[in-house]
Amino acid sequence: MDELSKKLNTYFQGRVVRKDLTKKIKEGANVPVYVLEYLLGMYCATYDEDSINDGVERVKKILADNFVRPDEAEKIKSKIKELGRYTVIDKVSVKLNEKKDVYEAEFSNLGLKGVVISSHYVREFEKLLSGGIWNIVKISYFYDETARDVSPFNIDSLTPIQMPNLDIDEIMEGRKNFTKEEWIDILIRSIGMEPTQLDYSVKWHMLERIVPLVENNYNLCELGPRGTGKSHIYKEISPNSILISGGQTTVANLFYNMASRKIGLVGMWDAVAFDEVAGITFKDNDGIQIMKDYMASGSFARGREEKNASASMIFVGNINQSVEVLLKTSHLFEPFPEAMANDSAFFDRMHYYLPGWEVPKMRPEFLTDEYGYITDYLSEWCREMRKHSFTDAFDKYFKLGNNLNQRDVIAVRKTVSGLTKLIYPNGEYNKDDIAEILRYALVGRRRVKEQLKKIGGMEFYDVNFSYIDNETMEEEFVSVPEQGGGKIIPEGIGKAGHLYTIGRGRSGMIGAYKIETKVVNGSGKFEKTGLGSDREAKEAIETAFRFFKANSKNISGTISTGTKDYLMHVQDIHGVGLTSELALTAFIALCSAAMNRPAQSQIVVLGSMSIGGTISKVEELANVLQVCFDSGAKKILIPMSSAVDIGIVPPELFAKFQISFYQTPEDAVFKALGVE
Structure with missing residues (x-):
């Protein structure tokens, strides 16, 4: 253990896990990281190497015996029948069968459908209704000849693979024992990366990827080369975010289903990420317009109703040319589909453009072997921080320059708030600390504005972002590196x-x-x-x-x-x-x-x-x-x-x-x- 890992174990014992254990088991089990670390946190939360090895073997055995591989689904179903009861780890989604007036569960890998589930699980874990979540499920088997249209499989108990509770004061107090640099390194190790192998600027980009998980209604865009881990956090690290692969969706699925009168993904998840922005399509003609409305205000109108939700929107995708070529021939939003590519109003709602080309392609040495927070602990902390706001964090020290309009100000404040929550969750920071965050926030929003200027012309001429020191009245301008x-x-x-x-x-x-x-x-x-x-x-x-x-x-x-x-x-x-x-x-x-x-x-x-x-x-x-x-x-x-x-x-x-x-x-x- 290095010194930082020892410190982390001292102040957050039982909340951390050695990330190389996750890596070892992950290579042999196709389960999300937060599922693995939930189990590792239960059986490997110790210093003792022998106990850790025993715990790893226990986790491997649980996954071998209970994790359902799709190609072994029939074997597991047979076990449930022969043994009468069996525990499985699988992703479960639920639908209401209104004809029978019951909720029915569907098991992703096990392939079971139409399994009746008690309504109290649905009330307690709403995400079962929207995309599904991973659970440890005890299933029993009882075949009734008189009820041929009822599944013989029954759910005896269902436990989501998430931490049952979180003591936010524990983090606030624990943070006091670490420097800013140490705390940033801990957060980066918690998402599986090794900070000692990353440039300082790349560390900030890694933190920015987490901001949508701590900030309500935050719109983030990251475009860059393949293999830089753009979607990793939203798919693997947090059980509170969902990744829409391929990009195709419907208004009913994403926002509101008028037939069932149920809110969509934005009401169920903390963050909704679109993988491969080039493929974003709506089957409904008004899909992009509703998305623009939601990104601007956090609400949307469907039928006679106006609904509010707090999910952040993340757009990740690949740039196939060099940034230099894109800047000369087009703009940095060019990979978006044609329906969006020249819509300046849509891109104006982006709070931050993260330059994916500045993040190195993932290599084995970039993955950490040291201790970090159990990802579920990290994600629950992120969810708790959504209740707090630091949008006024810099007002005591700085004011923004006159080139920022209202949308720019909102974007910068949201980014400052999100990064402050991550780095200084207890609100203990000084002028230099907040200036560093403010500069980073201004650069990302200016990158958006520079591209808007290319798309929309003089409407977006005011791109020279600055901040003014309240004491000296000195004005500091920020530049976007790739613009020159x-x-x-x-x-x-x-x-x-x-x-x-x-x-x-x-x-x-x-x-x-x-x-x-x-x-x-x-x-x-x-x-x-x-x-x-x-x-x-x-x-x-x-x-x-x-x-x-x-x-x-x-x-x-x-x-x-x-x-x-x-x-x-x-x-x-x-x-x-x-x-x-x-x-x-x-x-x-x-x-x-x-x-x-x-x-x-x-x-x-x-x-x-x-x-x-x-x-x-x-x-x-x-x-x-x-x-x-x-x-x-x-x-x-x-x-x-x-x-x-x-x-x-x-x-x-x-x-x-x-x-x-x-x-x-x-x-x-x-x-x-x-x-x-």
């Missing part, structure tokens, strides 16, 4: 002939372009690279050079077009495809290189021109300015013809720049290069 932030246009004066513009690429998306120009001794040749086979982009660059040759003397008498060669390279920075809006920026770049005079720091040139020097206005000015800001621009050169569109630009965005207007190409050159 303002690194595209670096600070400081660049090289002569280097210029940036923003335009709409062939893909239909707006992106940044860099033009690099070099002048060498020669005979007036012009070479261009980076344009591929894009005819319109080539024509725009040719237009710039012809205009440059004809009008260079209007700029400076020192420019020579006959004794110099000009080399130009165009870079499509965002990978959105080349644009035809390059002529004016290319002309300024040629002038800059010829005069050996760099453009002003962090300036972007907008607008284009014809061969005769006619300036064209900027289309979708607000969207273009948002990309300018995201790319790191501080100064913007805008054609005078676009001044009429300034009114559609949000004032907060317009105020971020130093704006200059130009009327002619020559005017644009002087202003871009800072020539008076």
Whole structure:
């Protein structure tokens, strides 16, 4: 045992289990982890190695004798008949047979159907009616010739494989004996992972996966590569969550069955997870609309009734391309089905986007051999914490920046609340502790907002999330790692002939372009690279050079077009495809290189021109300015013809720049290069 395991055994004796025992038995028994650890907690809660080995053998024997394997169902049924009574471990679901006015149980692996079950079990364990739960069941056999349509199998007793009670004060007191780092490691070991093998940022992602289990009505999305354990917690670790594999469901199953007047999965479970989001389909046309309603408010209307529920919604799935490619060609919600993929209102309800690509693929060394909480103890604690709220945890120290709207604020508060419940359940934290959680919460919600901006345009322009220190009034901004932030246009004066513009690429998306120009001794040749086979982009660059040759003397008498060669390279920075809006920026770049005079720091040139020097206005000015800001621009050169569109630009965005207007190409050159 390492030191942390010894400490854990000291303060939580009987509540912990050695996770390698789970791993050993799990490999030979296809039962959920919480079923195994329920048994291990009963027979292996000790320090003594011999007693642990005896306990493991006992658990193995119980599973060998009582756990029902589907291929041995007939053998077990025969045992029940021959012995008269037998105990089995199986997943049991219950339905009401209204024609007979009885509840009937169905055994998942045993294959029994129509077994009458007492209504008091149904009242006590409602989840039997919704998907079923694992139980230890004593079954007896009695065949009555006069009742041919009644099953001869009878349920004598049924015990759900869950802890009967939880002392929440035990956890609150026990938490005081551990540091923040130790407590995080304990939680990660409790879900079967070895924290010493994980980066610090990955540990936080592991904790975020647990948040839907401690926070009511929490909407989490995690997309990433295969094999990173995205659905593991919701399927194996908690008996209070259900994983919908394949994604196909109905409104009646998920929300409310109007025929039987019974609430669906969201009313029975703490968390409902959709595996493989690409396959999410509703047989009902209004399914997605009802889901949006529920994700926003925790309630939904069916018929004349409005129902409330507290289940969190989790969406997990695979990204088949690299994140870089997705960001350039589409958005990070692209794996969702077509009915959702461009629905900004649906994604706006996501409280957090967990970057699955930052979590490593599972390998044997990532699984722990040390002690952690029995998963059932962990899940019952999570369920108890749903009654508490820490949404105001940061108000004493910080307030949120003005770019967060009401939905953003709710999302950030919910994430802060969930992580605070997990790491500081007794409410004992300081300013630095809560700042760390707040930053993490802001990044995940900003990731959602960045994608909404790509889907919905200017409606979601306000993505620059920040928090303000109540004491110093300093504002701290958070960035999303994969976006690259303002690194595209670096600070400081660049090289002569280097210029940036923003335009709409062939893909239909707006992106940044860099033009690099070099002048060498020669005979007036012009070479261009980076344009591929894009005819319109080539024509725009040719237009710039012809205009440059004809009008260079209007700029400076020192420019020579006959004794110099000009080399130009165009870079499509965002990978959105080349644009035809390059002529004016290319002309300024040629002038800059010829005069050996760099453009002003962090300036972007907008607008284009014809061969005769006619300036064209900027289309979708607000969207273009948002990309300018995201790319790191501080100064913007805008054609005078676009001044009429300034009114559609949000004032907060317009105020971020130093704006200059130009009327002619020559005017644009002087202003871009800072020539008076």
